[in-house]
Amino acid sequence: MGAFVPASPEQIGHIERFRCDTDMLPAGRAIIPEHQSGKWLYTLYAGWAFRFRTLSDGRRQILNFLLPGDFVGLQEEFVDEDSCGVEALTDVSLCVFPRDDLWPLFRDHPKLGYDITWLASREEVWVDQHLVTAGRRNADERVAMLLIHLFRRAERVALVADDGSMVFPLNQQHIADILGLSLVHTNRTLRRLQQMGFHRLEGGRLYLDDAHALERVADYAERPMRAVPLI
Amino acid sequence: MGAFVPASPEQIGHIERFRCDTDMLPAGRAIIPEHQSGKWLYTLYAGWAFRFRTLSDGRRQILNFLLPGDFVGLQEEFVDEDSCGVEALTDVSLCVFPRDDLWPLFRDHPKLGYDITWLASREEVWVDQHLVTAGRRNADERVAMLLIHLFRRAERVALVADDGSMVFPLNQQHIADILGLSLVHTNRTLRRLQQMGFHRLEGGRLYLDDAHALERVADYAERPMRAVPLI
DNA sequence: CGTGGAGTTGACTTAAATCAAACGCAGTGG
DNA sequence: CCACTGCGTTTGATTTAAGTCAACTCCACG
Numbered sequence A, B: 001m002g003a004f005v006p007a008s009p010e011q012i013g014h015i016e017r018f019r020c021d022t023d024m025l026p027a028g029r030a031i032i033p034e035h036q037s038g039k040w041l042y043t044l045y046a047g048w049a050f051r052f053r054t055l056s057d058g059r060r061q062i063l064n065f066l067l068p069g070d071f072v073g074l075q076e077e078f079v080d081e082d083s084c085g086v087e088a089l090t091d092v093s094l095c096v097f098p099r100d101d102l103w104p105l106f107r108d109h110p111k112l113g114y115d116i117t118w119l120a121s122r123e124e125v126w127v128d129q130h131l132v133t134a135g136r137r138n139a140d141e142r143v144a145m146l147l148i149h150l151f152r153r154a155e156r157v158a159l160v161a162d163d164g165s166m167v168f169p170l171n172q173q174h175i176a177d178i179l180g181l182s183l184v185h186t187n188r189t190l191r192r193l194q195q196m197g198f199h200r201l202e203g204g205r206l207y208l209d210d211a212h213a214l215e216r217v218a219d220y221a222e223r224p225m226r227a228v229p230l231i
Numbered sequence C: 001c002g003t004g005g006a007g008t009t010g011a012c013t014t015a016a017a018t019c020a021a022a023c024g025c026a027g028t029g030g
Numbered sequence D: 001c002c003a004c005t006g007c008g009t010t011t012g013a014t015t016t017a018a019g020t021c022a023a024c025t026c027c028a029c030g
Helices: A009-018 A074-078 A099-108 A110-136 A139-156 A172-179 A183-195 A211-218 B009-018 B074-078 B099-108 B110-136 B139-156 B172-179 B183-195 B211-218
Strands: A021-025 A030-032 A040-046 A049-054 A060-066 A085-088 A092-098 A165-167 A199-202 A205-208 B021-025 B030-032 B040-046 B049-054 B060-066 B085-088 B092-098 B165-167 B199-202 B205-208
Touching: A009 A099, A009 A110, A040 A099, A049 A172, A049 B110, A060 A110, A060 A172, A060 B110, A074 A099, A074 B110, A092 A099, A099 A110, A099 B110, A110 A139, A110 A172, A110 B049, A110 B060, A110 B074, A110 B099, A110 B110, A139 A165, A139 A172, A139 A183, A139 A205, A139 A211, A172 A183, A183 A199, B009 B099, B009 B110, B040 B099, B049 B172, B060 B110, B060 B172, B074 B099, B092 B099, B099 B110, B110 B139, B110 B172, B139 B165, B139 B172, B139 B183, B139 B205, B139 B211, B172 B183, B183 B199
Parallel strands: none
Antiparallel strands: A021 A092, A030 A085, A040 A092, A049 A060, A049 A085, A165 A205, A199 A205, B021 B092, B030 B085, B040 B092, B049 B060, B049 B085, B165 B205, B199 B205
16 A cells, blocks of 8 residues: 555565464454453454543543554553553454464564564554643644544555545544543534534545644644554 | 563673663753654663653643653654654763664564563553543642652662652653643642642652552552563 | 742633533334 | 434533733742
8 A cells, every 4th residue: 555564475474474363343342451451462454443541430531543554452561550441443353463472473573573663663653642632732723633643544544535535433422532622522623623614524434624724723744654564 | 670670691792782872961951852863762871851742832741751771762763753852851871772773683682672662662551641641630630640650660760768758850840741731730739739748849859648649539550560671 | 139940829711621401313113 | 104212413501620820939049
């Protein structure tokens, strides 16, 4: 697709050997339940998912959304602290790898280890960006930021159709939960931006009618995304 | 110190060969200027630092604090997007590694590559936690969370003295900037919690007088921190 | 002595949360 | 076929947590 670094046949062989299984889950199902890290690592092959944490009284913060090509489960390998949950947002299909093979993988195929670190770094940059958004942007800016962010990511994995729209499986609760806003305020903000002609949400699809205006609102600096390895 | 996984003499040799230099910087100096990633990776050897991003109108969000043993600069290796800045909070000394040697390091010493990924994962868990804090906790909870978080991290690297206090180099602006609060509100919240006897900030040191109460306020689940590799 | 940065406090404003009530619509089952 | 239900969205009214503005204190420092 152009978004990914081409892999040699040899590398693909290594990845295949590492892979243990592929898995399909319906929308809404937990991929990794919160507070309980499993024995697996996953690459999202198709569909959408999200990482999240909840406080004991139920407040939920979504940490990031996962699109095809994204990698999850690495944190659980290294950190004992309470892990975040991962949930399927749409029906998903996953490549499943046994976590115990991670060190052998690094040892025997350092390039793949390097690539996994690459994907993990990119994920951290995104979380950094969400933290800036939640910590320092107002509601308009937050919503604008999210729409652009997801659109740019979707472009990279060919999820944007020729008419310039993309499937948009989030509901307003998801949006509120990643932006750190209440549901009601999220609704009003979304509506306001839409009324201003910046975007449209229709029939489960997102149209960025004025991406430039959104970038201005969000204080978003367009940067070319680098091609990324595919695991 | 117990916080670190013991390294074999052979590993230490590899690390030494990878290291290019050590560096000292005074408090307030930029380690990595924002928007311009250098050619280096750093391990913080002594002192405190922080990673941050600023919006174009000057609003600043601190992403995390760095304590001795923490590793920075990895993101710049992999991601072209605008990088965050890193600034020395106190006088610091750093181990400097050339970024170009990162892939050779992974190739020739996979265990070190694995360890770097380990440190990066731990950093991401912390940012995840800060995102939950900024997105879903109120001011009391945020401050409580930060105090516990830093105290626990300081304990791990022997920065907590016998009297149960730790050096605390942050000013209220730093606290406001990681929590996503205004300076004034941070001040009032800090003061309120201190009046309630939960903590004291005196003479540049932090005393957690009632860590248990703070954990309750923050909805913080104590978890043992795992020993971590030292690079 | 002045000067400036960090901390503190009071008065006031505001963005966002909360509460509550519809609305639209798809799915279900009598 | 149509009421009934439930989920997501929308809207209005009200409250509140947090932000803003401004002044003043307290040192440390030259």
